[in-house]
Amino acid sequence: MTSVALGPQYREDTLRGLAETEFDVVVVGGGVVGAGAALDAISRGLSVALVEARDWAAGTSSRSSKLIHGGLRYLEQRDFGLVREALRERGLLLQRLAPHLVRPVRFLYPLRSRVWERAYVSAGVTLYDTMGGARSLPRHRQLTRRAALREAPALRSDALVGAVQYYDAQVDDARYTMMVARTAAQYGASVATRAEATGFLREGERVTGVRVLDLEGDREIAVRARRVVCATGVWTDGAQAMTGSRAAFAVRASKGVHLVVPRDRIPMGTGLITRTSRSVLFIIPWGRHWLVGTTDTPHADGPDEPVADHTDIGYLLDQANAVLRTPLTHDDIEGVYAGLRPLLSGEMDDTTRLSREHAVAEPVPGLVVVTGGKFTTYRVMARDAVDVVAEGLDDSVPASVTGRLPILGATGYEVLWNERRRLAAESGLHVARIEHLLHRYGSCAREVLAMVAGDPALGAPIPGAGDYLCAEAVYAVTHEGALHLEDVLARRLRVSIEEWDGGAAAASRVAELVAPWLGWDDERVSGEVKRYVQQIAAERRGGPALREAPVTAA
Numbered sequence: 001m002t003s004v005a006l007g008p009q010y011r012e013d014t015l016r017g018l019a020e021t022e023f024d025v026v027v028v029g030g031g032v033v034g035a036g037a038a039l040d041a042i043s044r045g046l047s048v049a050l051v052e053a054r055d056w057a058a059g060t061s062s063r064s065s066k067l068i069h070g071g072l073r074y075l076e077q078r079d080f081g082l083v084r085e086a087l088r089e090r091g092l093l094l095q096r097l098a099p100h101l102v103r104p105v106r107f108l109y110p111l112r113s114r115v116w117e118r119a120y121v122s123a124g125v126t127l128y129d130t131m132g133g134a135r136s137l138p139r140h141r142q143l144t145r146r147a148a149l150r151e152a153p154a155l156r157s158d159a160l161v162g163a164v165q166y167y168d169a170q171v172d173d174a175r176y177t178m179m180v181a182r183t184a185a186q187y188g189a190s191v192a193t194r195a196e197a198t199g200f201l202r203e204g205e206r207v208t209g210v211r212v213l214d215l216e217g218d219r220e221i222a223v224r225a226r227r228v229v230c231a232t233g234v235w236t237d238g239a240q241a242m243t244g245s246r247a248a249f250a251v252r253a254s255k256g257v258h259l260v261v262p263r264d265r266i267p268m269g270t271g272l273i274t275r276t277s278r279s280v281l282f283i284i285p286w287g288r289h290w291l292v293g294t295t296d297t298p299h300a301d302g303p304d305e306p307v308a309d310h311t312d313i314g315y316l317l318d319q320a321n322a323v324l325r326t327p328l329t330h331d332d333i334e335g336v337y338a339g340l341r342p343l344l345s346g347e348m349d350d351t352t353r354l355s356r357e358h359a360v361a362e363p364v365p366g367l368v369v370v371t372g373g374k375f376t377t378y379r380v381m382a383r384d385a386v387d388v389v390a391e392g393l394d395d396s397v398p399a400s401v402t403g404r405l406p407i408l409g410a411t412g413y414e415v416l417w418n419e420r421r422r423l424a425a426e427s428g429l430h431v432a433r434i435e436h437l438l439h440r441y442g443s444c445a446r447e448v449l450a451m452v453a454g455d456p457a458l459g460a461p462i463p464g465a466g467d468y469l470c471a472e473a474v475y476a477v478t479h480e481g482a483l484h485l486e487d488v489l490a491r492r493l494r495v496s497i498e499e500w501d502g503g504a505a506a507a508s509r510v511a512e513l514v515a516p517w518l519g520w521d522d523e524r525v526s527g528e529v530k531r532y533v534q535q536i537a538a539e540r541r542g543g544p545a546l547r548e549a550p551v552t553a554a
Contacts, residue, residue: 003408003444004185006481008518014190015214018223021190023047025389026210026225028197028239030054031061032173032375034231035180036382036402038189041229043405044386044398048189049223051212053196055487056181059303060233061375062174062491063339065258065282065293068093068102068376069168070128072109072273072280082357084131086376090169091136097379097406098171100413100442101179104137105170105285107271108152110160110323118142118162125166137167152268159323165270170284173375174491175440176407178480183408193481195221199242200228200367207243207366216483227389229368231382233342234303236371240363248361250345251371253303257312258293260335260497261328266290274323281319287467289334289498292320299340306338307539335497336539344372360384362392379403409442416443427452429459433469440472448475464505465495470513477514485511485528486535502536 004010025041027034030052038050052058070087093102109125111117125140141164148163149155185191194215201209201222209224232239233251240247263285272283279296295312313336321327344359358373358381370385383400390397416423417438424431427449437445451471452459458471476482476492488510490496495503511525520528 003182003447003479005479006182006185006191007478008483010185011192011216011481011483014192015195015217015221017190018049018051018192018195018212019221021047021049022209022224022226023049023190024225024393025049025227025229025386026051026223027229027231028210029231029233029235030056030177030181030191030193031059031231031233032057032177032180032378033233033370033373033381033385034229035177035184036378037229037231037370037385038184038191039180039187039405040379040382040386040400040402041389042184042187042189043401044390046386046389046393046397048184049225050181050184050189050191051195051197051210051223052191052193053215055193055483055491056481057174057177057491059235060339060341061177063256063258063337064173064375065256065284066170066173066286066291067105067168067282067284068171070131070376071374072124072128080127080131082377083128085380086374087128087131089376089379092379092403093171094136094169096404096410097402098176098179098410100409100438101176101407101440102169102171103439104167105271106269107166107168107273108143108148108268109164109166110148110155110272110274111162111164112160114161118164121164125164128166137169140164140166151270152272154266154268154324154326155272156323156325170286171375172440172494174494178491179408182480183405186408191481194483197239197242205365207364227366227368227392229370229385229389231370231385233371234340236342236369238303240369243364243367245364248363248369249359249371251342252345253299253306253340254343255297255299255306255312255338255340256294257308257316257336257338258291259313259316259328259333260286260337261290261292261332262334263288263290265326265328265332266324272323276319281316281323283320287498292316292328296341303340306340308336308338312338334500335502337497341374342371358384360388362388366392409444412443413438416445423449427459428456429469436467437469437472444479447479448472451475462493462495462506463509464501464507465489465493465499465503465510467498468493468495470509473510473513474517477517482514483518485514485532488514489532496536502540504533504536507532 024046025048027038027050042048068090070083129139143163196213197210198213199211200207212221230239234253236251284291360370368388373381420434424434476488482488489503507529
């Protein structure tokens, strides 16, 4: 099946349609919950529009720990319901909904006590193995210190007396969110980025739509709808304020920071999780890199563009070095990113103890607000929000079907994976490149390979970002809705966090590749490159502990 291409013409046609149609549902917010709500609603037979002020997953949904997990620490808090729900969703994603995007990952949990801690942790991990859909992955194993150090020679021998090894799952969060939005579009939803909701349309006290500003064309569009769903995460308070009514609930932001370091700096064949005084420390495999995180600190500033500071970076290095044989230094940091988690506000000030469960409310007639939760349970959040929408509609709306609805690229993925050597021979690409494409696009990899067949030059690696092919940059614009250089380098490709220079050396070539598809002239190309390079430099000033790297465009 040929996918819907979210290129510039699709966007233009969509914006025109927004002004001419009354939808059953308009969803505001293009993070994973908003995209999930659009997919849930369209798959129930409702007409749907989805608008996002920046880019798919531009906020929290591109800055997570990249894990699909139940949350071992929630077992300690006796939040069994949340863990069971998350594990059930993990099983669905691994086995049915997105096997091309969600993959198993092994973790080691070091033990520091020979008796009580092993019994305590083992009891928790046994629950983890058996709750919800947990049996989609191998069961945990008990390891002696010697066996644990064979798995993870990077660890200090005095940092553990043994370990428990278990499995969770991993995802590229930004790509997953974008693919959910594309799936919604595939089934008929009208989706648009750089389309900012600036206010609500009203008839008396009822919300009857959204005023949308096209940030690319500087035009305002009145989008009429029978119901509006607000899925704006850490921006929820601001969105609720636009109603002029009392908020249904408050959201508090918690900042999570992750470091990216080269894979060879930490010799391990497994991920690592260990408790810290404040939260947990993850060391997570990520291609040729490790992700080291995370912090969990209150964030009082605005929700736009959080940055990592000296304190955040120093804390993560200290926690990692407490267990590593060879300490990490500032010079080892390739990249850093900071994201904000939307937590339902409670009576306690400590963000680590605020609720990660989600809430859905209708603060004014016609407006449904959903927030809280975690990436893993996005589908449940989306389902619950659309359930509330359905209750308010006169029609009989079917129940959610997204638990059985594969994400774009899942259908046919396993067949192509089995045929990857043949695909490599046909395309002239190395089989490792084919595997890379299949893990990022699933069966949509055929569309990328068709680009290479039409123009073999697109089969070359991007200079300055050699993990990716030139065709992937073009595909990001023609099919995945990227409108700016940042969209390509930061979220369609993950160059901004994976390269020492943040992708500055790749910027000019990528801009030249996408320019014909976006109608950019030389001045616009130069401006996009300059803006991206300045953004990378500003992010590194925000986290000055990073190793200095050249930020000139090649």
